Amino acid sequence: MTNEAISLAVILAMAATTYVCRSFGYFLMGYVPLTPRVRRGLEALPGAVVVSIVVPGAVAAGPAGIAGVIAGMVVMAVTRHDILGLLVGCAVAVGVRSAGL
Amino acid sequence: MNTPRSVVISPSGLRLGVASVIALLPGVLAFGVSFGAVAAKMGLSLVDAAMMSGLVFAGAAQFVAISAWQMDWTWAGAITICLLVGIVNSRLILMGASLRPTFSALAPGPAYGLLALNTDASWIMMMRLEGKTEHGDVGAYVGAAAALWAGWLLATIAGWWLGALISDPRRYALDLVMIIFFACILVPLWKGPRKALPWLVALAVALITQSVTSSQIYILFGSLSGAIAGAFLDE
Numbered sequence: 001m002t003n004e005a006i007s008l009a010v011i012l013a014m015a016a017t018t019y020v021c022r023s024f025g026y027f028l029m030g031y032v033p034l035t036p037r038v039r040r041g042l043e044a045l046p047g048a049v050v051v052s053i054v055v056p057g058a059v060a061a062g063p064a065g066i067a068g069v070i071a072g073m074v075v076m077a078v079t080r081h082d083i084l085g086l087l088v089g090c091a092v093a094v095g096v097r098s099a100g101l
Numbered sequence: 102m103n104t105p106r107s108v109v110i111s112p113s114g115l116r117l118g119v120a121s122v123i124a125l126l127p128g129v130l131a132f133g134v135s136f137g138a139v140a141a142k143m144g145l146s147l148v149d150a151a152m153m154s155g156l157v158f159a160g161a162a163q164f165v166a167i168s169a170w171q172m173d174w175t176w177a178g179a180i181t182i183c184l185l186v187g188i189v190n191s192r193l194i195l196m197g198a199s200l201r202p203t204f205s206a207l208a209p210g211p212a213y214g215l216l217a218l219n220t221d222a223s224w225i226m227m228m229r230l231e232g233k234t235e236h237g238d239v240g241a242y243v244g245a246a247a248a249l250w251a252g253w254l255l256a257t258i259a260g261w262w263l264g265a266l267i268s269d270p271r272r273y274a275l276d277l278v279m280i281i282f283f284a285c286i287l288v289p290l291w292k293g294p295r296k297a298l299p300w301l302v303a304l305a306v307a308l309i310t311q312s313v314t315s316s317q318i319y320i321l322f323g324s325l326s327g328a329i330a331g332a333f334l335d336e
Contacts, residue, residue: 023197
């Protein structure tokens with residue numbers, strides 16, 4: 001195979017891998033009976049996913065990430081407006097970065 | 102077992118979905134443009150870059166893949182890229198699991214079709230809009246996913262052409278848009294300290310995993326531990 005053909009094959013394999021990830025959890029839950037325990041686990045899942053993305057991501061991004069996340073959450077808690085929280089959070093992160101922290 | 106219903110994609114739902122991702126679009130577009138630019142630098146053709154964005158449609162995984170891209174392919178190189186993509190996208194397994202109650206009203210065909218469009222942003226929209234749309238109406242999900250897909254694809258193509266014109270998306274915190282938005286979404290998910298105990302477990306496990314591995318597998322370990330903790334905490 002030429003390199004171009006292999007690149008194409010790799011892209012298709014990436015797409016297939018990603019689709020398996022997208023559908024597998026849904027598929028699996030079709031075979032797990034929805035007992036109260038499983039339901040409580042599923043209910044805890046969204047928050048757990050979000051926490052697992054946000055905190056390590058903010059830590060890896062350094063002071064700007066941590067300050068931006070905290071600012072966004074404070075604005076959201078006060079105003080209940082997610083877009084406003086996002087804008088203020090990003091503004092704070094830009095500010096911290098331009099201050100050279 | 103619910104009887105499968107036909108898919109309802111209401112115009113009002115579609116509009117709601119598109120409107121709800123507009124705030125995210127600058128970040129998505131900037132991310133897409135930088136992906137296109139990096140892809141061009143790594144030697145991907147325009148067709149390769151556009152196909153990857155159109156078919157894989159998973160930003161973080163695509164960045165990881167092109168950073169390991171090769172000019173002379175080896176089996177090991179190709180397999181490594183697929184493994185990396187699976188690790189980075191493992192969080193989608195759990196997001197898909199949590200969509201089961203929402204999509205269970207649909208027949209399997211439409212449900213598995215809709216899952217192909219799932220991304221961080223469209224998933225979080227579903228969580229955010231829970232209760233605001235008619236049950237069984239997937240218009241908001243389709244609207245959000247279609248807007249994100251079109252934006253991502255067009256930005257990739259533009260970025261491939263523009264190359265290095267967008268020099269530093271970090272300067273405008275565009276790399277942090279997704280994380281900060283997720284943090285905002287966390288606030289309405291708060292249902293008191295007791296319900297947040299699983300979050301604490303997820304947090305601890307994610308941070309520990311992050312400190313020992315450099316890959317994003319920490320998202321999988323953190324979320325899974327949180328869900329298990331939630332399942333075994335008594336009501």
